Amino acid sequence: MSEKLKEVREKMLGYMGRILRVNLTSEKLSEEQLNEEVARKFIGGRGLGAKILFDELKPGIDPLGLENKLVIATGVVTGIPFPGNSCHSVMAKSPLTNIWGESHAKGFFGPELKHAGYDAIIVEGKATKPVYLWIHDREVEIKDASNVWGRLTREAQKIIRSEIKDEATQVGCIGPAGEKLVRTANVLFGFNHVAGRTGLGAVMGSKNLKAIAVRGTLKVKYAHKEKLADLLLAKLADKEAVRGPYWPDALYKIGSLADFSYWQATGRLPTMNFRKCLFPGYEAVSGETLAASGYVVRHTSCPYCYVACNRAAEVHHPYEVDPEYAMPEYESLAALSSLCMIDNLAAVLKAIELCNKYGMDTVSTGVIAAFAMECYEKGLITKEDTEGLDLTWGNHQSLVQLVEKIARREGIGNLLAEGTKRASEKIGRGAEEFAMHVKGLELPLHEVRGMKGHGLAYATSNRGGCHLQVETDDLFEGNLCPEIGIDETNFPQSVRDKLYAGPEKVKLYKIVGDLFALFDSLVVCKWTVYPCGGTKITTLAEIVNAATGWNVTISELMKTGERIFDLCRAFNVREGITRKDDKLPKRFTEPLPEGPYKGEAFPEEVFERMLNQFYSLRGWNKETGVPTREKLEELELGYVADSLETLGLILPSPQIKE
Amino acid sequence: MRKLIVCDPDRCVGCQICEFVCSTAKEKSIDSSLSRIHTVNYEPLGNIALSCVFCEKPACVAACPRKALHQNEKGVIQVDETKCNGCGWCIRACDFGAITMHPIKNVVSICDLCDGELKCVKSCPFEDALIYSDLEEVAHKLRRRSVVKLLQEFVGKTQGSA
Numbered sequence: 001m002s003e004k005l006k007e008v009r010e011k012m013l014g015y016m017g018r019i020l021r022v023n024l025t026s027e028k029l030s031e032e033q034l035n036e037e038v039a040r041k042f043i044g045g046r047g048l049g050a051k052i053l054f055d056e057l058k059p060g061i062d063p064l065g066l067e068n069k070l071v072i073a074t075g076v077v078t079g080i081p082f083p084g085n086s087c088h089s090v091m092a093k094s095p096l097t098n099i100w101g102e103s104h105a106k107g108f109f110g111p112e113l114k115h116a117g118y119d120a121i122i123v124e125g126k127a128t129k130p131v132y133l134w135i136h137d138r139e140v141e142i143k144d145a146s147n148v149w150g151r152l153t154r155e156a157q158k159i160i161r162s163e164i165k166d167e168a169t170q171v172g173c174i175g176p177a178g179e180k181l182v183r184t185a186n187v188l189f190g191f192n193h194v195a196g197r198t199g200l201g202a203v204m205g206s207k208n209l210k211a212i213a214v215r216g217t218l219k220v221k222y223a224h225k226e227k228l229a230d231l232l233l234a235k236l237a238d239k240e241a242v243r244g245p246y247w248p249d250a251l252y253k254i255g256s257l258a259d260f261s262y263w264q265a266t267g268r269l270p271t272m273n274f275r276k277c278l279f280p281g282y283e284a285v286s287g288e289t290l291a292a293s294g295y296v297v298r299h300t301s302c303p304y305c306y307v308a309c310n311r312a313a314e315v316h317h318p319y320e321v322d323p324e325y326a327m328p329e330y331e332s333l334a335a336l337s338s339l340c341m342i343d344n345l346a347a348v349l350k351a352i353e354l355c356n357k358y359g360m361d362t363v364s365t366g367v368i369a370a371f372a373m374e375c376y377e378k379g380l381i382t383k384e385d386t387e388g389l390d391l392t393w394g395n396h397q398s399l400v401q402l403v404e405k406i407a408r409r410e411g412i413g414n415l416l417a418e419g420t421k422r423a424s425e426k427i428g429r430g431a432e433e434f435a436m437h438v439k440g441l442e443l444p445l446h447e448v449r450g451m452k453g454h455g456l457a458y459a460t461s462n463r464g465g466c467h468l469q470v471e472t473d474d475l476f477e478g479n480l481c482p483e484i485g486i487d488e489t490n491f492p493q494s495v496r497d498k499l500y501a502g503p504e505k506v507k508l509y510k511i512v513g514d515l516f517a518l519f520d521s522l523v524v525c526k527w528t529v530y531p532c533g534g535t536k537i538t539t540l541a542e543i544v545n546a547a548t549g550w551n552v553t554i555s556e557l558m559k560t561g562e563r564i565f566d567l568c569r570a571f572n573v574r575e576g577i578t579r580k581d582d583k584l585p586k587r588f589t590e591p592l593p594e595g596p597y598k599g600e601a602f603p604e605e606v607f608e609r610m611l612n613q614f615y616s617l618r619g620w621n622k623e624t625g626v627p628t629r630e631k632l633e634e635l636e637l638g639y640v641a642d643s644l645e646t647l648g649l650i651l652p653s654p655q656i657k658e
Numbered sequence: 659m660r661k662l663i664v665c666d667p668d669r670c671v672g673c674q675i676c677e678f679v680c681s682t683a684k685e686k687s688i689d690s691s692l693s694r695i696h697t698v699n700y701e702p703l704g705n706i707a708l709s710c711v712f713c714e715k716p717a718c719v720a721a722c723p724r725k726a727l728h729q730n731e732k733g734v735i736q737v738d739e740t741k742c743n744g745c746g747w748c749i750r751a752c753d754f755g756a757i758t759m760h761p762i763k764n765v766v767s768i769c770d771l772c773d774g775e776l777k778c779v780k781s782c783p784f785e786d787a788l789i790y791s792d793l794e795e796v797a798h799k800l801r802r803r804s805v806v807k808l809l810q811e812f813v814g815k816t817q818g819s820a
Contacts, residue, residue: 081678081688108699167700219689229682236675236781298704301671304678306783308671 013223014076014547015039019052020118020140022133024207025066025125029140034119040550041636044075046102047521047564048120049091053100054567054640056122059574059647063095064181064206066126072113072172072212073120075523077543079111079220082232083305084528084535085543086111089195089520095206096183096199096364096419097440097464099572103186103200104468105172106302106525107193112170115216123209132160132173132211137218145210150176152357153188154324160213173211174201175359177407181205182417184364184406184442188356192300192310192327196361198441198463199419223549231543235535236306252299255309256330257287263334266474267595268447271338272393273370274436274587277447278595281343281394289345290328297323307527319350319400326353331467334445335366340373340399347396351403358407364419367442369402371420372412374434380427387411436585438465439577446472449588450597452501453509456610459582460513462568468520470512471531473498473505479531483538483554484511499597501606506613511558517568518561563635566618566627570640573649579625582611626650659792660714660733663695663769663779665707669787672697672705676778676788683777684767685760694758694769695778707788709778710735710756710769718768721751727768735768742766 012034019032034048042051049071061067070092077085088110094101113121117138127142130149134141143163148156153175160171170190178185178201185201186194204210222228263269264282271279283289290296295315301308313328315321326349336342336351355362375381376391383390389398389405389412405413415423420442424435436443441464448455451473461469476496480486486508495504515537519526522544528535537554544552569577588602615622619631629650632641644650677693685692695709712733719727719735726741727748744764749757758767771790782788789796 081674081690217691225687229678229686229688232678232688233682236679236783299671300705301673303672303674305673306675308673308784 012036012039013221013549014544015044016114016117016119016218016220018118018138019120019122020135021122021124022140022142023124024127024131024142024209027142029142031118031138039076039119039548040552041560042564042567043518043521043560044078044119045073045087045089045104045521045523046091046517046568047560048073048075049089049102050100050564050567050571052120052122053091053093054571054574054643057093060576061093063093063098063101064202068093068203068206070123070200070203070207070209071120072123073523074110074114074118075521076547077522077524077540079114080222080228080543080547081304082228082235082535082543083307084525084533085304086302087523087525088113089523090187090200092200092203093575094198094200094441094463095181095202097421099439099464099575099577100462100568101198101200101203102463102520102568103195103197104520104523105187105189105193105195107170107190108303109170109172109189109193109214110523111303112168112216113214114220115218116214117216117218121212123204123207126206127208130208130210132209132213134164134213136166136169136215145208148173148210149179152176153359154191154357156211157188157190160211164213164215166215169213169215171211171213173359174204174209175357175407177358177360177417178202178205179210180407180409180417182358182360182407182409183419183422184361184368184417186355186359186361188359191324192312193302194327194356196363197466199361199364201359220547222547224546227546228543231539231546232304235539238534252308254287254291255311255328257290257328257333259287259330260334260338261286261288262474263445263447264338266450267592267597268450269338270334270443270445270447272341273339273367273374273434274443274447274585275374275434276594277450277592277597279338279341279343281341282338284343285333285337285345285348287330287333293345295321295345295349302525305525305528309527313349315346315349317346318344319346321346321349321353322357325356326350327356328352329362331444332362332366335363336369336399339366339370339445341394342396342399343394344396347400350400354400354403354407358404360403360407361442363444364442365403365406366445367436368406368416368420368423369399371424371431371435372402372416375427375431378430380429380431381412385412433586436465436587438584439463439581441465443585447592448584449592449600449602451498452602452606452610453498453505455584455588455602455607456506456509456614457513459584459607459611460614462565462572468516468526470509470516471526475531476508476512481530481537483536484515484558486511499600501610503613506610507617510614510617514558514561514565516561517565518557521560521564559635563637566632566635567637567640569620569627570632570637570644573626573644574647577625579611579615579623582625583607624649659794660712661790661792662711662733663707663709663771663776663788664791664796665788666786667704667706669784670697670705670707671784671787672699673783676707676782679777679781683772691761692758692767694756694767696755696758707778708754708756711754717751717753718748718757721747723747732771734770736770737766737768739763739765 314323444467
């Protein structure tokens with residue numbers, strides 16, 4: 001049944017050199033070679049996934065249908081002991097947005113997958129009954145999952161582990177929400193690592209694939225092992241450098257929750273479905289309160305990293321919160337507290353716990369709950385629709401029940417499980433106006449009226465409303481990166497200001513957009529690199545070169561980043577995305593009602609001007625938002641241009657000049 | 659009293675940095691399978707790093723059929739690589755899984771305390787997660803911690819009932 005490659009990886013350094021293809025319909029398993037040229041051009045992670053999905057998916061397919069494919073890819077640095085090098089990417093056409101879907105998780109799964117023999121897995125088709133994949137040292141089995149189907153995420157992981165009888169096995173699985181095709185379903189890897197966004201758990205659910213279990217003891221060959229050891233030791237000698245300039249120690253003590261107080265203090269904490277920007281009840285739910293509450297029972301880390309930003313929380317009263325599922329991070333906490341006006345910490349932790357139990361994205365769930373609360377306030381949904389649930393702002397009992405209803409697709413939950421965009425269209429009567437999403441992906445918790453560059457990033461991110469395309473403006477105010485031209489001369493303090501919306505800001509966001517596309521392909525944790533962390537881009541290039549024996553330069557890597565960014569854009573263009581989709585929710589054109597930035601808005605003309613500049617910097621057609629042939633050819637993506645031209649998406653006429 | 663490397667499972671986060679530092683120091687390689695200290699991640703209970711505990715009556719020494727192992731005055735088990743033929747009886751005899759087979763040399767390797775320059779302990783990023791200490795010190799710390807915890811619970815309860 002299984003087709004194995006003959007040994008081809010003599011030359012391939014830094015990678016395993018193999019991709020596993022699993023067809024669940026035919027149960028055919030095969031190995032393919034990872035071509036070195038492809039590896040150098042697309043690196044891994046997001047880049048490799050984009051290449052595979054652009055080449056193999058037909059445009060317009062149903063993301064929950066037979067034709068969608070799920071790709072899990074590691075990158076060149078995955079598994080090399082160095083802080084931040086333990087990530088992997090999960091990708092497919094997203095059932096939430098109908099465009100490019102990707103999410104990145106950290107932890108032990110990525111390195112384990114690589115050591116099990118594969119740089120990436122492609123899952124196609126649909127199994128006739130629930131199954132899970134068991135991959136160990138190039139042995140692959142499709143196993144019956146009927147006894148774990150319907151189980152909560154961690155329960156399923158434990159059962160699978162005990163079946164396999166190897167404690168070191170890493171399991172990535174979906175929960176009941178993924179099985180029920182909730183469009184915001186996530187994939188949970190091990191104890192506390194989640195590929196949360198864009199509903200990829202539903203793609204697994206649609207394929208009857210409950211889980212993927214991996215165990216590996218194979219070794220990756222590196223070109224210069226000693227160099228990698230030196231780089232690790234040098235890094236360890238400089239501990240502050242990884243925690244970075246932004247949060248010297250807070251990342252361990254408070255974690256990403258430090259953001260919560262920061263946004264509140266600077267008047268940009270998304271509150272009441274982005275209607276307000278200061279949360280009166282913030283003190284009750286802040287990271288500092290959590291740290292002092294005694295709820296945090298454990299800190300955990302990813303391999304090779306000494307930040308240990310993860311924490312698990314346990315509560316007994318008034319809610320029973322299981323620490324195996326309650327992993328509060330800023331986005332989760334803010335989405336389920338300030339955005340819904342909930343000021344009960346235990347309830348927020350309970351809601352996070354339920355999301356992870358059932359396998360649902362916490363950010364999307366929070367935004368959906370806030371949307372439902374606003375609909376309720378405006379009378380667009382009534383107590384009849386909610387089966388008696390009182391969705392008044394701040395009602396924490398209702399929030400907790402609502403999360404469970406969404407996860408089980410019960411009552412009103414069935415509608416909300418479709419995501420904010422679909423739900424708002426169905427409800428109608430003006431609900432679309434306050435559905436806070438871009439391209440269908442619920443917005444993360446950053447108030448873009450008070451940071452203009454980030455607003456542009458929301459609107460132009462390839463996976464929809466996303467805060468990880470580029471970081472927030474605040475981080476660039478204090479952090480420079482001369483290696484890629486972000487220095488005082490090119491970008492003086494005045495243009496790095498969070499409210500500045502001129503051409504230099506657009507340029508900054510274009511450069512860092514490419515950089516982050518590279519990070520997602522290497523795949524590194526964004527908290528360890530510019531602008532959050534202290535690992536230099538030169539060091540990353542050194543790691544890549546020491547691992548592979550290549551001699552990549554920073555400029556080659558940046559070009560690779562741009563190539564990957566544009567390839568994902570091309571994927572979206574093929575799915576019908578044009579300039580009209582690159583927009584922000586209307587609410588951001590209204591001024592902020594309070595706080596230090598009171599009166600600050602994101603006027604449409606400012607946004608349109610930024611978008612024009614962004615397109616021209618990217619070499620995209622200004623009318624359509626489609627990358628031009630010249631640009632694609634410059635990025636060695638000529639075949640992508642051909643494919644877009646065949647579909648009539650690239651205009652034959654030369655680009656209209658400004 | 660003998661001193662040993664002690665890992666506190668409440669503080670260890672399972673980052674594996676000690677493993678890579680050890681393999682780099684002892685074998686010039688970033689390969690955790692060559693490390694003489696091993697992290698065990700037993701979710702959700704926690705993490706712990708294990709290495710040789712320098713037993714008073716080492717079972718490994720007794721188990722070696724070729725007398726390749728010898729315990730010195732500090733308690734360190736020394737391996738005579740000319741005698742060891744990689745049979746692995748010592749690995750099976752050790753209760754802690756602290757002995758590693760070198761996959762290339764096919765002889766066993768055991769923590770030798772790096773001549774007092776403890777690189778794993780020094781590089782551990784988390785305060786008090788990995789320490790070099792004698793057992794009385796460890797016991798003293800544990801006593802203190804449990805007393806603090808008990809008192810806090812006591813104080814918490816009395817405040818709660820008030």
